[in-house]
Amino acid sequence: DQQVKQNSPSLSVQEGRISILNCDYTNSMFDYFLWYKKYPAEGPTFLISISSIKDKNEDGRFTVFLNKSAKHLSLHIVPSQPGDSAVYFCAASAGGQNFVFGPGTRLSVLP
Amino acid sequence: AAGVIQSPRHLIKEKRETATLKCYPIPRHDTVYWYQQGPGQDPQFLISFYEKMQSDKGSIPDRFSAQQFSDYHSELNMSSLELGDSALYFCASSRLGARDNEQFFGPGTRLTVL
Numbered sequence: 001d002q003q004v005k006q007n008s009p010s011l012s013v014q015e016g017r018i019s020i021l022n023c024d025y026t027n028s029m030f031d032y033f034l035w036y037k038k039y040p041a042e043g044p045t046f047l048i049s050i051s052s053i054k055d056k057n058e059d060g061r062f063t064v065f066l067n068k069s070a071k072h073l074s075l076h077i078v079p080s081q082p083g084d085s086a087v088y089f090c091a092a093s094a095g096g097q098n099f100v101f102g103p104g105t106r107l108s109v110l111p
Numbered sequence: 112a113a114g115v116i117q118s119p120r121h122l123i124k125e126k127r128e129t130a131t132l133k134c135y136p137i138p139r140h141d142t143v144y145w146y147q148q149g150p151g152q153d154p155q156f157l158i159s160f161y162e163k164m165q166s167d168k169g170s171i172p173d174r175f176s177a178q179q180f181s182d183y184h185s186e187l188n189m190s191s192l193e194l195g196d197s198a199l200y201f202c203a204s205s206r207l208g209a210r211d212n213e214q215f216f217g218p219g220t221r222l223t224v225l
Binding site: 004043090102 | 214218
């Protein structure tokens with residue numbers, strides 16, 4: 001049973017609009033979450049993190065929201081740019097060391 | 112800035128053969144992680160090492176073994192290869208106590224088992 005779920009395999013948004021990528025988890029021991037972006041033929045690159053003591057973390061155009069009661073987090077990208085087109089992985093950890101990855105959401109930002 | 116280096120980038124093997132994948136972490140990083148990503152699947156954690164000792168073990172088959180050497184590079188040894196081992200193998204490194212516990216990923220080794 002998958003502990004980290006990203007139920008939307010793909011998402012298309014118009015350039016300049018907001019992209020919202022969702023992630024749900026089942027393990028209540030998870031207390032640290034990362035978002036990674038992956039381009040084809042490259043390894044994942046770190047985007048933004050959030051720990052369970054916070055409900056929001058912001059870094060430039062990227063904001064991650066955490067709803068612990070719902071076991072749900074989301075990544076907001078605003079404004080979206082064509083260079084943001086990639087696969088986005090949500091990853092969760094209990095203790096911040098080894099992470100469980102979700103299946104990824106492919107974001108396409110249309111010019 | 113130096114990144115995580117993985118070699119080879121591509122590897123083709125036949126069933127029942129062995130393969131060795133290498134990972135060179137970012138300088139001063141003390142922890143190495145191995146992930147396997149099958150076609151259309153999410154990365155699955157295999158094993159990790161901290162200061163040359165195995166620190167955690169995930170879904171790594173018994174046919175696989177890994178170690179971290181004194182220079183902190185790591186090797187993933189895969190024996191009796193099966194068709195299902197065809198995947199992208201990522202190595203990541205981190206430094207204990209670094210900001211955000213960020214893992215820096217290498218470009219991956221694509222293993223194809225024929």
